[in-house]
Amino acid sequence: MKVVIIGAGMGGMSAAIALRRIGIDTEVYERVTENKPVGAAISVWSNGVKCLNYLGLEQQTAALGGMVEEMSYVDGFTGETMCLFGMQPLIDEVGQRPYPIARAELQSMLMQAYGIEDIHFGMKMVEVRDGVDAATATFADGTTVQADVIIGADGASSITREYVLGHPVTRRYAGYVNYNGLVQVDERIGPATRWTTYVGAGKRVSVMPVAGNRFYFFFDVLEPQGTDYDRASAREVLREHFAGWAPGVQALIDGLDPLTTNRVEILDLDPFHTWVKGRVAVLGDAAHNTTPDIGQGGCSAMEDAIALQWALRDHPDDVHAALAAYQGSRTERAADLVLRARKRCDLMHAKDPQTTEQWYADLRNEDGSNVIRGIVGNILGGPLTPAP
Numbered sequence: 001m002k003v004v005i006i007g008a009g010m011g012g013m014s015a016a017i018a019l020r021r022i023g024i025d026t027e028v029y030e031r032v033t034e035n036k037p038v039g040a041a042i043s044v045w046s047n048g049v050k051c052l053n054y055l056g057l058e059q060q061t062a063a064l065g066g067m068v069e070e071m072s073y074v075d076g077f078t079g080e081t082m083c084l085f086g087m088q089p090l091i092d093e094v095g096q097r098p099y100p101i102a103r104a105e106l107q108s109m110l111m112q113a114y115g116i117e118d119i120h121f122g123m124k125m126v127e128v129r130d131g132v133d134a135a136t137a138t139f140a141d142g143t144t145v146q147a148d149v150i151i152g153a154d155g156a157s158s159i160t161r162e163y164v165l166g167h168p169v170t171r172r173y174a175g176y177v178n179y180n181g182l183v184q185v186d187e188r189i190g191p192a193t194r195w196t197t198y199v200g201a202g203k204r205v206s207v208m209p210v211a212g213n214r215f216y217f218f219f220d221v222l223e224p225q226g227t228d229y230d231r232a233s234a235r236e237v238l239r240e241h242f243a244g245w246a247p248g249v250q251a252l253i254d255g256l257d258p259l260t261t262n263r264v265e266i267l268d269l270d271p272f273h274t275w276v277k278g279r280v281a282v283l284g285d286a287a288h289n290t291t292p293d294i295g296q297g298g299c300s301a302m303e304d305a306i307a308l309q310w311a312l313r314d315h316p317d318d319v320h321a322a323l324a325a326y327q328g329s330r331t332e333r334a335a336d337l338v339l340r341a342r343k344r345c346d347l348m349h350a351k352d353p354q355t356t357e358q359w360y361a362d363l364r365n366e367d368g369s370n371v372i373r374g375i376v377g378n379i380l381g382g383p384l385t386p387a388p
């Protein structure tokens with residue numbers, strides 16, 4: 001069997017590694033000419049880490065991951081700790097430590113595990129078609145490739161999705177912008193092994209450790225979609241958004257490098273349950289595009305990859321049955337994560353300011369158990385983290 005994968009992001013590379021591991025002939029086509037992921041880092045929650053471990057990347061993942069021993073919420077204005085608790089109960093419950101990882105390093109790890117020389121870079125797919133005996137992808141240079149199965153792991157603006165659904169879709173602006181990057185650990189912002197989140201007025205400032213004595217940081221701010229932005233002005237923009245905020249937030253703004261600070265407008269997509277058309281299927285953000293508010297988009301993409309492997313393993317002679325099994329095993333779970341993230345997004349970003357104020361009040365009485373219960377709820381339900 002030959003499977004062509006379009007897109008060498010986290011989802012596409014995980015799928016390529018997973019399928020190759022069961023002896024499937026895979027080819028990966030990627031439109032960019034080099035590994036340049038958007039965004040500084042991501043938190044790979046325990047379900048995602050279990051997927052990486054399953055792909056044979058346990059040691060490499062642990063080497064790149066930051067050690068988060070504690071989590072805290074801090075009043076953004078006063079700097080007062082609202083709650084502080086350990087991560088160990090979560091690790092004990094789900095059986096795996098989560099790891100924040102710099103995105104470029106995660107991407108390189110996956111590409112190297114598959115073989116960078118085996119990835120066809122600079123190949124932008126412009127059309128995909130199902131067929132009786134094979135599916136066909138056509139690239140911008142006019143070349144075509146045929147395979148038993150084509151997997152569109154072509155991200156949030158997927159053209160495979162359009163083909164599978166039979167119509168274009170419009171993503172929804174979630175109402176906020178995420179500025180993110182990496183800085184050296186600075187204890188004025190937060191302790192080196194703590195995920196520290198400052199909150200106030202529907203905004204959020206967060207730091208968490210990644211390998212190499214660095215913090216992954218992000219700022220969530222409420223800005224209209226399409227606001228003009230000059231990357232060099234990151235500090236000035238953030239100083240304005242966070243005027244009067246605590247010294248830790250000011251230290252972060254002073255310490256960041258504007259030129260490597262990304263500005264990402266956050267969008268998502270209503271869940272849909274058709275992921276397959278004949279021999280063509282979607283995977284990752286192409287199949288479920290979520291806001292990052294529970295840190296599960298990439299983890300979910302990796303879960304798709306494992307589920308796809310299992311479906312093709314269980315139906316080696318029938319690609320239609322395999323893809324139906326893949327779709328059947330994933331759409332509910334992925335939809336649940338998208339909707340959970342949307343709910344959390346609204347809560348954290350003051351869609352209803354009173355509800356958000358109540359959440360801040362609740363955080364002051366939090367011993368960690370409610371937060372951990374919520375995170376465990378996100379983690380459980382994937383192929384390697386079945387819900388009880």
Ligand SMILES: Cc1cc2nc3c(=O)[nH]c(=O)nc-3n(C[C@H](O)[C@H](O)[C@H](O)COP(=O)(O)OP(=O)(O)OC[C@H]3O[C@@H](n4cnc5c(N)ncnc54)[C@H](O)[C@@H]3O)c2cc1C
Pocket residue numbers: 006007008009010011012013029030031032039041042043044045048123124125126153154155156158159178180264283284285286292294295296297298299300301
């Ligand atoms: C600010 C932010 C923070 C996030 N934080 C987290 C987090 O903490 N934890 C988490 O799990 N997830 C997080 N996510 C989500 C995560 O980044 C995505 O879910 C993940 O990258 C999806 O992987 P993917 O492979 O499906 O898509 P992508 O990573 O977008 O990869 C798609 C690939 O396809 C290529 N491509 C697209 N079109 C074509 C074409 N026509 N032909 C050829 N190639 C093509 C692209 O160049 C790209 O390389 C976050 C997202 C954002 C925006």
